[in-house]
Amino acid sequence: MMDYVIAIVVSVLLLSGALFALVAALGIVRLPDLYTRMHAASKAGTVGSGLLLFAAGIESGEIAVFARSLAGFVFFILTAPVAAHLLARAAHKTGYRLLPPSVRDDLLER
């Protein structure tokens, strides 16, 4: 019985993680602007690969593997916003402006 519960939890995590990754890629293709694309990619992409790592940790059934996958998840959560922020700041500083539909650009006035 416990096996089935673990299997279903792992399946749900796998499918939802893959769907989050797909949503991130769709956002990268469909959104109009570098900054809106970044908003889609760095949030949904992080959640997607994090859920998949979590599923791999649960499915192994060992504490050591689960701790490693959790460490990978935490590391990814820590680094993805930093990378996205660095890239957005570099792009904004070198003159890539927001598209017309966006109403505010706070960095421009600094």
Place this chain on the structure above:
Amino acid sequence: MTPDAIVSISASVALVILAVTFLVASWRVIVGPTLPDRILALDTLSGTAIGFLAVVAVKTGFALYIDIAISLGLVGFLATVAFARFVLSRGPLPGSAGPMAAQTDKTVRPASKKPDAKVKSDTKLKIKTTPARKTKKDRT
């Protein structure tokens, strides 16, 4: 249906979805109008590869794939940081020749506002980045 079969089937479906994700994101790498777009898509590709490796770890049962995923995440983060530094060190876009500047020219307000705002940001960039870089070099 055994638990192993359930996990195996869902892992296969997840692999198919992730393959579609790879294709969609690499379309942005190829088409992407500007360099930061391509960098962002490459970052997403490395994140998707981490998830792909996790699914492969579930499917094959080798826990070592998780270590590979962690080290791939480290490499992907460093690559994105290096690309961001490269974008910064390439300097500001030349006037309105850049593709994004051409897009913003469609609206009236930012176009009239743009020249002095742009100059301000450029001078600020020169003032601000050079000391920051020096301190960073001193630190490392």
